[in-house]
Amino acid sequence: MVYSLRHFLIIVLFLVTGNNLNSQTNLNDVSVVVIGNKTGSEKISETTIKEYFKGKYNKWPNKKTVIVALASSNHPNVEWYSNLMFNKSFFAVKKYWYSLVFQGRNDPPYFFASDQELIEFVKLNPGAIAIVEKSNKVPENLKIKLNE
């Protein structure tokens, strides 16, 4: 039983990983937009912006502190956004960020239950970034264009 369970898990893991690899999506192609407030990086590569979401950098090039805003467990798109940005489930994202905060390397991210809350938070906090659906009414100055 244990054996079969272990094989099952490996298969699942393989499938998930393979799925993840396959589902590596270009953000420009999907109906989301990355928003940021006074980050000093109106144009930025997708890889880089993802690294910001992963807490690799604490400061923007303009020396402002990076504040990461994420969808909370109550957000309808939480898993979608987690998958887009981290290529992980929301549970894995939390574990990932718990590890960063527990080691004292980063300030904790902020979690919001809707796109509107995310937009409002970004609007009010310079240095903050988030991902929302394009269908939202987003001020142009908050939008971050991603390089091809």
Add this chain to the structure above:
Amino acid sequence: MSKFFNSFTFKIWLPFTVALIFIISISAWYYPRKQEQFLLDNKRGQVQELAKTVAKSYELAFTDSDETQVFLRVKEIIDFAKNDHDIDYIQIYENGKIEHKYSKEGEGGEKQLNNDAYIFEDWKFNYRNSDGYRVNGFVRIAILKAGIEDEIFQMNYPIYMILFGIALFLSVTFYLLAGWLSRPILRLTQSTLALSKQDFSTKLPEYSANDEIGLLIKSINELKNNLIEQKSKNDKFVFGLEELVDKRAKDLRETQAQMALAQKNAKFGTLQYSFLNDSWNSSDEFDLILGVSKGIKKNLAGLQGLYEEIDEGYLQRIWSEMIENKQTNFSSDFKIKRVSDGQILIVNQVLQIRFEDDKPIELIGSIQDITDRINIQEEVKRLSHVATKTTNLVVITDAHQNIVWVNDATVRMTEYSRDEIIGKTPRMFQFDKTNPETILKIREKLNKGEIISDIEILNRSKTGKEYWLSLNIVPIKDDEDQLTGFIAIESDLTEHKRQLHLIEENEKNYRSILDNSSEMIHSLNEKGQIKYVNKAWLENMGFSTFQEVEGKAILEFFTDQTLKEFSVVMPALMRGEEVEELSCEFIGKKGNILDIKGRAKPILVNGEFCGSEAYLFNVTSVLKAERELINMSEFQNLLMQISTEYINAPISEINKLINQSLEDIAAFSSADRAYVFRYNYEEEVCCITHEWVARGIPEQIHSLTAMPFSDVPYSLSSHQKGDFVEFPDVEMVKDKRIHGVLSEEGIQSLISVPMMDGEKAIGFIGFDIMKVKREFDSNEKKLLRVYAQMIVNVFNRMRFIEELQSTKEALSNINKSLEKKVIENTKKNIDLSRSILEQEKLVTIGEISAGIAHDLNTPLGTIRVGSDNVSYIIDKLFRDDLNDFSKNELIEIIDYVKKNKIEIYVGGLQMRKEKEHIKQFLAIKYPGKNEVQLLKYVDLFVKCRINDSQDKLIDKIINKENGIEYLEVLNQVQMAMAQLDTIKTSSDKAVRVVQDMRAFIKGETTVERKMINLRDNISTVLGVFNYEINLNVDLKFEVDESIEFMGYDIKLFQLWSNIVKNALEAMSDQEDKYFGIIGVKEEGQIKVTFENNGPEIPKEIISSIFNKFYTTKAKKSGSGLGLSIVKNVLREHKANINIESSDKMTKFIITFEI
């Protein structure tokens, strides 16, 4: 240090200290242990709580929907862990593996769990993952033990320090307390040790308590006293014994030595012969005296042989006689011949024979060589004779300087008896005046046993008489060269000293007089070289020490002139004559010339000329001051003369006078050219108006008629400030332009004085000095300024007169037109005579206005000059002259001057006459007086108007020490008084002129008859004409002051003024003018005669001149009304007029009936 460690040997304090340290150590160990346990328990609880919190937050991170809050809580936990120093790491295990970890060291390697080093706490958790599986795990938090221990130490550190401090304090306290408690025992121990070493100086501690220590101290004290007493007795005994032994031994040694010495000194030998044994022995000295040979037999035969040899058996015979006569003693002096060298000696032989049963047993003899003593006694006898008879003082002392003998001369001189002197030292003759150095010197020499010769000393006799002695002291020594005494031979120097003292005093006094004399004294040898000069000589000549001039020929200090005169003086001195009136010039050290006066006398020795002495006075400054004084006085007199001349001179002669005064002032100033420059400010030029030049000096008056101001900027600016321009030495002038101009003209010195009219410089007076260089002193400058002011006044006067003359001309023109009008009006209305009269008055006023103006100007000018002079005189008196006079003398002078006023100016001829007269008077009365001085007196007496009738005053002044100065002050005060009188008179005159003028003008309506004084009335009119009369008319005014009559004063003014005016006009064309007014009262009549030496009035017109409008001066200023008015006035006064006219004299004789 060792003492400190030794102190540990006494252990009383140690148990206390050890016990204390043990308690403190236990406390220091136990207390921190308990602390640590408590802290650890506490810390474990805290960590467990934290682990619980972390576990809970971890569960919530995956189960709670408010992720933001959960993550913020996690961050707070980690921040807390960072701040807590004790937490080393936190680990989260899931399923036995580390899932998350926090470490203080960052992301270091895995932590090795070492239970010894850490304390850690775990807390379990579980949650369901996203897949729904339950995850189990735990949180572990580890704390480092070391951190906690460190914390405990930090907490306990102050407690350790306090405990250590208490331990230290108590240890020291115990140590000191123990030391204090043990001190009496310690000291007792020390004292006991000292006593055991017989050191009784140590004092036992004072401890009166009746305890064990007290009793111990008491018993040791008693022991100490017993020991001291015993030791004292013992010491005394031993000391006495030692002393006795020493003394005996010493006495014995001394006795032996003295014996030997005595024998030796006394040349005393002993002999002992035993009859029984027939043997003898003798002392060494005995053998030595008799020259006993070593081989002599020591028996009777040997002894007899010896006696035979020395005195041919004489002694032996005496010896035999003594035995025969049973004589025991014998003593006698006699001569012997010494065996060894045959020398004859005088000896004293003493023999003593001891008998038993009439048989000689023993002979004891002594022999003493007294040859020297006998010889000395002989010598002393002879010397004693000399010493006794000599007039010198002879004193003999023993070795201790106690007098043992003095001669008669000493007794006489000292006035003490021999008994008083003998036994005392010569110090008895010395007293407080005796030179202590001499005494010391004598003492030193005597102590050394040296001979003293020719030391002089002052002694005093018994009665206090002081006397000088010359000491010669010889020490007396015996054969052993031991001092036995002194012999002093003293000669009396008192008279000699007195003479020397007198000579010294005289010499000193003489030298002091010479040195302190204010006279310059020099003494020359026969070659004319200086061998002495006094202080005054050196000071006057500018030398500081005599060595500078010693041996120099006096001729080196003579000027050429004095050298010539010396050729006369020197032979006279060599002939032995004294030269009384010596006047010469010396050249000082700095090359200055000194005027010297004095006398010289030769120094003759046995009639031979061997030098000279001169007693001189430096009169340089006196002569200089005299010359300056005379110069200044003459300068001042000259100015006075000039001022007087200016006052009195008519305007036509002013220019001449200025030129003359320039010459006079130039002579005093040594100037070769003197000139007056006027500044013309309108045209900005200056020109010479007056000049005087010496012979050979070119004139400039014609060339320098319009020098632009730009050529004389320096002079102009200086003069405008009222300053002098002065170049005492043109060569030193720095301004090249001025230097060039002045040098070109050969001017060596120059001075120019501004002429100030108030604040304005109207010109200047200059003096060019070409032959010498000259500098003007302040007095001279003051006088030059006075002179310049005189010139200004003169110029002002001239200008004023010129203005007056132009006014006069204008008035004359008015007059002419008035006359014309009058004539016209007269023709029209002859009844307007009254009006005409008024016009006539105006005419008269017009005609006399120039005179009135002059009469006002003259006194005013006089007042101005007079006040300047008075100011100058007062200044001079207070600066120079008054200081030398007492208050009484000054009062005397002012009283005299008040009583004897003088005129300012006396003519030269009169002055010369008076001088001659008083000179003769003084020459007769004071024949002995110095002629030069008498001349000064003559000059001053004449100036002061003192003549020979005042012989008492003259005598008093001449006998005064400062007679000349007295007269000078008197003269100055007289001059000042005279000037003040002149001022007073002038102001009166001015007032009078104004009054006369007023009276003349306003008289027509208030005419009333009243008593008229004839002289006063005429004087008023003369006052109006004063200017013209004084100018060139010889006036005779002889009207008796007592003549009075009733009349109309104003009308009489018209009467006199017309007659006077006519007379003056009549004489206007002639040089010698005479005008006389003679008034007499006789036989009920008053006769007034007006006479002049004008041209004769033709007889044919005499009868017409009193007619109205008749005039002989129609072409000039005559109106023809004057004598007509006269006629009317005469008629009103019932007076007559007669006219007598000849070519010599014209007389108008008016007769009033009274």
